[in-house]
Amino acid sequence: MSDTEYVSIWMRPERPARGPKPAYSRAQITEAAVRIADAEGLEAASMRRIAAEIGAGAMSLYRYVPSREDLVELMYDHVFGEQALPDRPSGDWRADLTLMAHAMRATLLRHPWVAVAPRGRPSIGPNQLRLTEFGAGALDLGIPIDDILTYAGLLHGYVANVTRDELAWIEEKRRSGMSPEDLMVRNSPYVRRLLASGRYPMFQRIVMDARQPHMSMDERFAYGLERVLKCIEAALPDDVREAAAERARNAVSSSGGAVGAEG
Amino acid sequence: MSDTEYVSIWMRPERPARGPKPAYSRAQITEAAVRIADAEGLEAASMRRIAAEIGAGAMSLYRYVPSREDLVELMYDHVFGEQALPDRPSGDWRADLTLMAHAMRATLLRHPWVAVAPRGRPSIGPNQLRLTEFGAGALDLGIPIDDILTYAGLLHGYVANVTRDELAWIEEKRRSGMSPEDLMVRNSPYVRRLLASGRYPMFQRIVMDARQPHMSMDERFAYGLERVLKCIEAALPDDVREAAAERARNAVSSSGGAVGAEG
DNA sequence: TCTTCTTTGCGTACGGCGTACCCAGTGGAG
DNA sequence: CTCCACTGGGTACGCCGTACGCAAAGAAGA
Numbered sequence: 001m002s003d004t005e006y007v008s009i010w011m012r013p014e015r016p017a018r019g020p021k022p023a024y025s026r027a028q029i030t031e032a033a034v035r036i037a038d039a040e041g042l043e044a045a046s047m048r049r050i051a052a053e054i055g056a057g058a059m060s061l062y063r064y065v066p067s068r069e070d071l072v073e074l075m076y077d078h079v080f081g082e083q084a085l086p087d088r089p090s091g092d093w094r095a096d097l098t099l100m101a102h103a104m105r106a107t108l109l110r111h112p113w114v115a116v117a118p119r120g121r122p123s124i125g126p127n128q129l130r131l132t133e134f135g136a137g138a139l140d141l142g143i144p145i146d147d148i149l150t151y152a153g154l155l156h157g158y159v160a161n162v163t164r165d166e167l168a169w170i171e172e173k174r175r176s177g178m179s180p181e182d183l184m185v186r187n188s189p190y191v192r193r194l195l196a197s198g199r200y201p202m203f204q205r206i207v208m209d210a211r212q213p214h215m216s217m218d219e220r221f222a223y224g225l226e227r228v229l230k231c232i233e234a235a236l237p238d239d240v241r242e243a244a245a246e247r248a249r250n251a252v253s254s255s256g257g258a259v260g261a262e263g
Numbered sequence: 264m265s266d267t268e269y270v271s272i273w274m275r276p277e278r279p280a281r282g283p284k285p286a287y288s289r290a291q292i293t294e295a296a297v298r299i300a301d302a303e304g305l306e307a308a309s310m311r312r313i314a315a316e317i318g319a320g321a322m323s324l325y326r327y328v329p330s331r332e333d334l335v336e337l338m339y340d341h342v343f344g345e346q347a348l349p350d351r352p353s354g355d356w357r358a359d360l361t362l363m364a365h366a367m368r369a370t371l372l373r374h375p376w377v378a379v380a381p382r383g384r385p386s387i388g389p390n391q392l393r394l395t396e397f398g399a400g401a402l403d404l405g406i407p408i409d410d411i412l413t414y415a416g417l418l419h420g421y422v423a424n425v426t427r428d429e430l431a432w433i434e435e436k437r438r439s440g441m442s443p444e445d446l447m448v449r450n451s452p453y454v455r456r457l458l459a460s461g462r463y464p465m466f467q468r469i470v471m472d473a474r475q476p477h478m479s480m481d482e483r484f485a486y487g488l489e490r491v492l493k494c495i496e497a498a499l500p501d502d503v504r505e506a507a508a509e510r511a512r513n514a515v516s517s518s519g520g521a522v523g524a525e526g
Numbered sequence: 527t528c529t530t531c532t533t534t535g536c537g538t539a540c541g542g543c544g545t546a547c548c549c550a551g552t553g554g555a556g
Numbered sequence: 557c558t559c560c561a562c563t564g565g566g567t568a569c570g571c572c573g574t575a576c577g578c579a580a581a582g583a584a585g586a
Contacts, residue, residue, distance in 0.1 A: 008453040019562025020552040046543065057565035059545075068544065116381045121431045124454075129463060136465035145472045148465075150421070150487045154494070157420020158413070168384045190271040191387075200392060202399035202411075209408045224413045227498065231417070234497030235490065282533030283581040309572065320536035322574075331573065527586095534581065543572065552563065 009070040010125060024056055026064050030074045034111065037075065042113035045075075072117065077125025079111045085131070089138040091251030093244055094229055096138035100131070101159050101225050108163040112171070115164045141236065141244045151232045158228045166217050272333040273388060287319055289327050293337045297374065300338065305376035308338075335380065340388025342374045348394070352401040354514030356507055357492055359401035363394070364422050364488050371426040375434070378427045404499065404507045414495045421491045429480050 014026050032053040036045040047068055048058040065071045083103040089096045108115045124132075135155070139148045195204055215223065233241060277289050295316040299308040310331055311321045328334045346366040352359045371378045387395075398418070402411045458467055478486065496504060 008451070011453045011456075018554060018560080020554090021563085023564070043543095047545080048543080051565095059547095059566075060564050062545070063563070063565095116383055118379050118381045119427065120379055121435070122428060124457075124466075129457070129466060132469075133463055133465050136469070140465065145468050146478075146483070146486065147490060149469065150490045151494075153424040154417050154421060154491065157424055158417060161416045161420055164382065165385060172384070188271070190274045193274075194387075194392070200396055202396050202403065203387075203392060205408050206395075206399070206412065220409070223409065227410060227413050228417065231414075231494040231498040235494040281531080281583055283535090283583090285534070287535095306572095310574080311572080314536095322537075322576095323535050325574070326534065326536095529586075530584080532581100532583085535579095537578090538576085540575085541573100544570100546567105546569080548567085549565090550563100552561100554559105554561095556557100556559085 009066065009073050012066065014064070022063065024054060024060070024064060026074065028054060029061055029064055030071070030078050033071060034075050034078060037113045038111055042072070042117055047071075073123050073125065076114065076117065076123060077127045079107055079114055080125075080131055081127040082110075083107055083127075083131070085134055089134060089140075092248035093138045093141060094233070094248065095251075097135065097155055097229060098225065100135055100138070101155060104131075104156075104159045105163050105221060108160070109167070112167050115160060115167055139232075142240050143236065151235075154232065155228060158224060162221055162224055166221075169217075270329075272329065272336050275329065277327070285326065287317060287323070287327060289337065291317060292324055292327055293334065293341050296334060297338050297341060300376045301374055305335070305380055310334075336386050336388065339377065339380065339386060340390045342370055342377055343388075343394055344390040345373075346370055346390075346394065348397050352397060352403075355511035356401045356404060357496070357511065358514075360398065360418055360492060361488065363398055363401070364418060367394075367419075367422045368426050368484060371423070371430070375430050378423060378430055402495075405503050406499065414498075417495065418491060421487060425484055425487055429484075432480075 029050060033045045033050045036049055036053060047061055050071075051058045051061050061071075065074065083100075083106075085100065085103060132152075135152045136148050139151050191207065194200055195207065198204075236244070292313060296308045296313045299312055299316060310324055313334075314321045314324050324334075328337065346363075346369075348363065348366060395415075398415045399411050402414050454470065457463055458470065461467075499507065
């Protein structure tokens with residue numbers, strides 16, 4: 001039945017009892033891999049390269065990690081562990097989601113490969129689980145769990161989308177040394193041709209808007225985030241929205257730190 | 264300056280004038296690659312494998328495509344060309360976005376690798392551009408272009424998220440032959456351990472909800488989609504919402520008369 | 527028509543990848 | 557002290573993307 005079944009990396013114990021002491025550790029390997037991926041991209045973090053980074057032989061890594069795929073999983077969860085979030089939602093769901101969104105954006109900007117990494121099965125490492133608990137808990141306002149998931153997904157999708165775009169800009173800028181507006185219109189013959197054809201009015205407006213960056217990246221993110229939260233808020237049933245607002249007022253006035261009420 | 268600059272695949276002409284007639288074509292290669300990726304995953308569609316599929320030598324492909332990365336771009340755009348959408352939005356933005364969301368889900372389900380494929384730079388092939396025009400055009404209700412993009416991104420993110428989850432379920436089910444509820448709770452020791460710890464109440468509710476699949480995948484998708492559209496609608500300014508509703512009524516009554524908005 | 531020259535299909539080869547297998551050495555359990 | 561599960565890691569295999577070079581093809585210029 002479950003003979004050759006897939007075993008989650010999170011179930012695999014790091015080290016057994018017997019034998020000589022391991023010279024390295026999962027955490028050490030994961031951190032080295034993240035360091036390389038941050039600097040040179042995920043594909044540069046090959047097993048040999050990581051091993052070299054920590055001064056080990058290539059095959060030694062397989063004593064700690066069953067495969068590279070699992071290592072990427074570890075890396076993925078590791079970077080989300082940097083996000084310093086309160087243990088529990090404060091009770092002010094807008095504030096909590098805003099906090100989480102900014103933390104996530106910061107993580108993606110710090111580790112660009114995360115935004116691009118192929119997300120296969122929904123991995124649930126401890127840190128991602130913590131985030132899920134926080135985000136879903138913030139939205140636990142008395143609406144169905146399906147709705148909670150949908151809204152949390154919307155927020156996640158927004159942050160991922162916007163930040164991926166932002167990263168693409170940054171990357172393009174770094175590679176060419178040009179400003180975004182020059183890149184978009186002046187330097188790209190393809191885009192110029194599309195605009196000249198006149199058949200893409202919406203695309204034209206998008207480009208033209210990017211041409212006059214009336215907002216910084218930060219402002220754009222915050223503006224869109226506000227939009228998304230307004231979306232969610234507006235979709236809540238009236239009684240739920242009012243109760244949530246009431247709870248938020250209490251959360252702000254009562255607790256000085258992170259942890260809200262609840263007992 | 265732009266000597267070794269990156270040249271978009273969409274600018275590269277397929278064939279020049281001189282020389283012998285090519286034996287293959289970009290479309291043929293792209294279709295073969297998609298066929299393989301559909302059946303065995305994106306990574307199975309290697310250059311050698313694709314070449315074998317069409318009976319060519321491995322290196323012959325490079326006469327048609329500058330690199331595998333560009334070929335993936337072609338594949339990506341190709342599958343979005345299957346979506347049969349009207350040339351223009353109908354004027355009923357909810358209907359239009361619903362149509363687009365279902366078409367996108369169908370495409371992702373038909374080509375699972377698309378949902379997982381690493382999305383680096385925002386590629387703008389002709390078919391994706393057509394989709395952008397349609398989606399953004401449907402949301403062109405007199406709101407800022409930034410808002411249009413945010414809302415379109417929300418919808419896109421929702422469809423991508425939900426369908427990726429759905430695909431993960433399907434894949435897991437195919438590999439193990441078990442039903443989702445068994446998979447989630449009974450078969451996964453890791454999930455069982457997490458639940459037993461009692462420290463993840465929201466996660467527990469998510470799992471328990473999945474354990475009692477009160478909705479089919481289709482229903483779940485449609486329900487969430489309705490939620491998202493309601494979100495967007497609720498966030499629109501009152502006058503915009505009413506004007507849009509009025510336009511939708513006209514669009515329904517009149518058959519082909521579609522577009523009204525413009526500069 | 528014949529020559530010229532670009533473009534074709536593609537065989538060979540290189541460096542790099544993930545990782546299976548094997549080995550000698552290590553150190554806790556009995 | 558003996559045993560043997562474990563360690564680090566060298567070697568090797570089969571893949572990958574693709575640079576390079578060459579003979580054949582066939583349109584352009586004579």
